[in-house]
Amino acid sequence: MKQNNYTLRKFKNHFLAGVFIGTSFLVLIPLFSILTQLISQGLGSVNWEFFTRLPKPVGEAGGGMANAIVGTLILVGIACCLGLPIGIGTGIYLSEYSNKHFASVIRFTTDVMSGIPSIVYGIFVYVLIVKPMKSFSALAGGIALGIMMIPIIARTTEEVLKLVPNTLREAALALGIPKWRTTVSIVLKTASSGVLTAVMISLARVSGETAPLLFTALGNRFWHHGLLEPIAALPLQVFTYAISPYDDWHRQAWAGALVLITMVLIANIFARFVISRKFAILRK
Amino acid sequence: MNLGDRIFKFLMFLMALSVLFVASAMFLEMYHGALPSFHKFGFKFLVDSRWDPVQDEYGALPFIYGTVVSSLIALLIAVPLSLWSAIYLAEYAPRWIKTPLSFLIELLAAIPSVVYGLWGVFVLVPWCRKVVQPFLNHWFGFIPLFQGSMYGIGMLSAGIILAIMVIPYITAVSREVITAVPYTQKEAALALGSTKWEAIRMAVLSYCKSGIVGAIILGLGRAVGETMAVTMVIGNTPQIKASIFEPAHSMASVIANEFSEATSTMYLSALIQVGLILFVIALLINMTARFLIWTVSRGPQGNPAIL
Numbered sequence: 001m002k003q004n005n006y007t008l009r010k011f012k013n014h015f016l017a018g019v020f021i022g023t024s025f026l027v028l029i030p031l032f033s034i035l036t037q038l039i040s041q042g043l044g045s046v047n048w049e050f051f052t053r054l055p056k057p058v059g060e061a062g063g064g065m066a067n068a069i070v071g072t073l074i075l076v077g078i079a080c081c082l083g084l085p086i087g088i089g090t091g092i093y094l095s096e097y098s099n100k101h102f103a104s105v106i107r108f109t110t111d112v113m114s115g116i117p118s119i120v121y122g123i124f125v126y127v128l129i130v131k132p133m134k135s136f137s138a139l140a141g142g143i144a145l146g147i148m149m150i151p152i153i154a155r156t157t158e159e160v161l162k163l164v165p166n167t168l169r170e171a172a173l174a175l176g177i178p179k180w181r182t183t184v185s186i187v188l189k190t191a192s193s194g195v196l197t198a199v200m201i202s203l204a205r206v207s208g209e210t211a212p213l214l215f216t217a218l219g220n221r222f223w224h225h226g227l228l229e230p231i232a233a234l235p236l237q238v239f240t241y242a243i244s245p246y247d248d249w250h251r252q253a254w255a256g257a258l259v260l261i262t263m264v265l266i267a268n269i270f271a272r273f274v275i276s277r278k279f280a281i282l283r284k
Numbered sequence: 285m286n287l288g289d290r291i292f293k294f295l296m297f298l299m300a301l302s303v304l305f306v307a308s309a310m311f312l313e314m315y316h317g318a319l320p321s322f323h324k325f326g327f328k329f330l331v332d333s334r335w336d337p338v339q340d341e342y343g344a345l346p347f348i349y350g351t352v353v354s355s356l357i358a359l360l361i362a363v364p365l366s367l368w369s370a371i372y373l374a375e376y377a378p379r380w381i382k383t384p385l386s387f388l389i390e391l392l393a394a395i396p397s398v399v400y401g402l403w404g405v406f407v408l409v410p411w412c413r414k415v416v417q418p419f420l421n422h423w424f425g426f427i428p429l430f431q432g433s434m435y436g437i438g439m440l441s442a443g444i445i446l447a448i449m450v451i452p453y454i455t456a457v458s459r460e461v462i463t464a465v466p467y468t469q470k471e472a473a474l475a476l477g478s479t480k481w482e483a484i485r486m487a488v489l490s491y492c493k494s495g496i497v498g499a500i501i502l503g504l505g506r507a508v509g510e511t512m513a514v515t516m517v518i519g520n521t522p523q524i525k526a527s528i529f530e531p532a533h534s535m536a537s538v539i540a541n542e543f544s545e546a547t548s549t550m551y552l553s554a555l556i557q558v559g560l561i562l563f564v565i566a567l568l569i570n571m572t573a574r575f576l577i578w579t580v581s582r583g584p585q586g587n588p589a590i591l
Contacts, residue, residue: 009479009482010479012479012481013479013480013481013482016481017376017480017481019368020368020369020371020372020376021372021376023364023365023368023369023372024368024369024372024373024377024385024389025385026365027365027366027369027389027392027448027451027455028385028388028389028392030392030403030448031388031391031392031395033403033407034395034399034400034403034407037403037406037407038399038403041406085299086299086302086303088299089295089296089298089299089300090296090299090300090302090303092296092299093296093297093299093300094300096296097293097296097297098300102300105304106300106303106304108574109303109304109307110303111570111574112307112567112570112571112574113303113306113307115502115505115506115509115566115567115569115570115573116310116509116563116566116567116570117508117509117510117511117536117562117563117566118509118511119509119511119536119539119540119559119562120310120314120509120559120562120563120566121310122539122543123314123317123539123543123555123556123559124309124310124313124314126543127313127314127316127317127556128309128313136544147306150303150306151303154303178286178288178289179289179292179293180288180289180291180292180293181288183292184292204394205394207396208395208396208397208398208399209396209397210396210397210398210511210512211397211511211512211536211540214540214543214544215543215544218544235396235398235512238398238399238402239398239401239512239516242398242401242402242405242406242516243405243516250406253402254402257398257399257402260396260398260399261395261396261399264394264395264396265391265394268391268394272387
C-alpha cells in the first residue's frame with residue numbers, strides 16, 4: 001500500500017511535468033500557424049507595386065497600399081508628438097521629483113489607462129475632436145494613438161530612470177550642475193537606450209492598432225490632402241479588405257498584414273535584443 | 285532652487301498632471317455623451333435586449349451577454365494552458381529553453397489584433413466549422429450549448445481567438461508571480477519529502493494564488509476589451525442563444541461596427557453608453573487585478589524573523 005502510494009506520487013510528478021512541457025509548446029502552435037499563413041498567403045502579393053500604388057477599384061487586379069503605409073507612418077508621427085513628451089515627462093516626474101501621494105495617484109492612473117480597451121480611446125477622441133470639428137481626420141487618429149502611448153512610455157521610463165545609480169546624480173550635483181541639467185544630460189542620457197526601448201515597444205503596440213482609428217482616422221482609398229482629412233492606415237485597410245467578399249482584396253489583406261507584422265516584429269525584436277543588451281550593463 | 289530647476293520641475297509636473305487630466309476627461313466626456321441615452325432608458329438599458337436603430341430603442345443585454353460568454357470561453361481555454369506553461373517556465377525549464385520560449389509566447393502579445401482577426405476569418409473559422417464544432421456536436425450534442433447550425437463564425441470562434449490572445453498575458457504575469465515566491469517555501473516542502481509537483485502545488489501555488497487570480501483577471505480585462513479580432517469572427521448578430529455555435533455580438537464589436545454609421549443622437553448616445561459600460565468594467569477588472577498581484581509582489585506579511 002505504502003509502496004503503491006509512492007509510485008503513484010512519483011508517476012503524478014513525472015506525468016504533470018510532461019503536461020507542463022506539452023502545453024508550453026502547444027500555445028506556440030497559433031503563433032506558427034499565423035506566421036506560416038502570413039508568409040504563404042501574403043508573400044506572393046508583396047511586390048514593388050504593393051508599396052508604390054494606390055488601391056485599385058474592385059475587379060481590377062493589382063494595386064497596392066502605398067497610401068495606407070504612408071498613412072500609418074503619419075499617424076504614428078502625430079502620436080509621437082503627443083505621446084513622447086507627455087510619456088517621458090511623466091516618467092521623469094515620477095522617478096526624479098515625485099512626492100509620494102501624487103506619484104502613486106499618477107502611477108495608478110497610468111496602470112488603469114493601459115488596461116482600458118483601445119476602442120474606448122476611439123470613442124473619447126471622437127467625442128473630443130471629431131464631433132466638434134465635424135470631420136474624421138488624421139489629427140484625431142494620431143491623437144488617439146498618442147494617448148495610448150502615454151501609459152506605456154511613462155511607466156517604462158520611470159523604471160529605467162530608477163535603475164540609474166544615485167552616485168551618478170550625486171556626482172553631477174557635486175560639480176554644481178543644476179538638477180534639471182543633471183536629469184537631462186546625465187540621468188536621461190545614461191538611461192537613453194532604456195527609454196528608446198520603451199518608445200519602440202509603444203510604437204510597435206500602437207502602429208498595429210485598428211480599433212481607435214475606426215472612427216477617428218476613418219480610412220481613405222486615396223492619398224490624403226492635409227491632416228484634417230480622413231487618412232488611410234495599414235491596419236484599417238487590412239480590416240476592410242479582410243471582411244470584403246473579394247478574393248483579390250483578401251490577397252491584399254494578407255500582404256498588408258505581412259507588412260504590418262514585419263514592422264511590428266522588427267520593432268519588438270530590436271527593442272528586445274539590440275537595445276536591452278546594451279542597457280544590461282546598467283542592470284548589473 | 286534656481287530658475288531653470290523650477291521651470292523644469294513645473295514642466296514635468298504639467299506632463300504628469302496631463303495624464304490625470306486625460307484620464308478624467310475621458311470618463312467625463314463619455315459620461316456626458318451617454319447622458320441622453322441614460323436619461324431615456326435608465327438602468328433598463330442593461331437588461332433590455334432590443335437594439336432597434338429604426339425605432340430608436342436601445343438595450344445592451346445581447347452585447348453584454350456576448351462579451352461575458354466569449355470572455356468566459358476564452359478563460360476556460362486559456363487559464364489551464366497559460367498556468368501550466370507558466371509553471372513550466374518558472375519551475376522546470378532549463379535556461380536555454382526558458383529564454384526563447386518565453387520570448388515566443390510574449391511575441392503572441394505583439395501580434396496586432398487585426399492580424400489575429402484575419403487569421404481567424406481564414407484559418408480558425410474553417411477549422412472550427414470542419415473539426416471543432418462537428419466534434420463537440422457529436423460527443424456533447426445532447427447539451428443545448430453544442431447544438432445548432434455549424435457556421436464556424438460565432439461565439440465559439442470568438443472565444444478561441446480571445447483565448448489565444450490572452451494566453452501571453454496570463455502566462456507572463458503568473459510566471460512573474462510564481463518566480464516571486466521565496467525559495468525557502470519550496471525548499472521546506474522538498475525537505476519534508478514531497479515530490480517536485482507536490483512542493484509546487486502546496487508551497488508555491490498556494491502561496492501565490494491571489495497573484496495568479498490577479499493574472500487571470502488581468503487576462504479577463506484584455507478579453508473583455510478586445511475589439512477587432514472578435515468583430516471579425518463573432519458574426520455580429522445581436523441575439524441571445526443557448527448554443528455557442530450561434531453568431532453573437534459583443535460590446536466592443538457593436539461600437540466598432542455601428543459607431544461611424546450612427547445617425548441619430550440617441551443612437552450615438554446609446555453606443556457611447558455601451559462604451560462607458562465597457563470602460564467601467566475594464567476599470568474595475570484592472571483595479572482588482574493590480575491589487576491582487578500587488579499583494580503577492582510586496583512580499584510576505586508578518587514577522588520577517590521567521591522566514
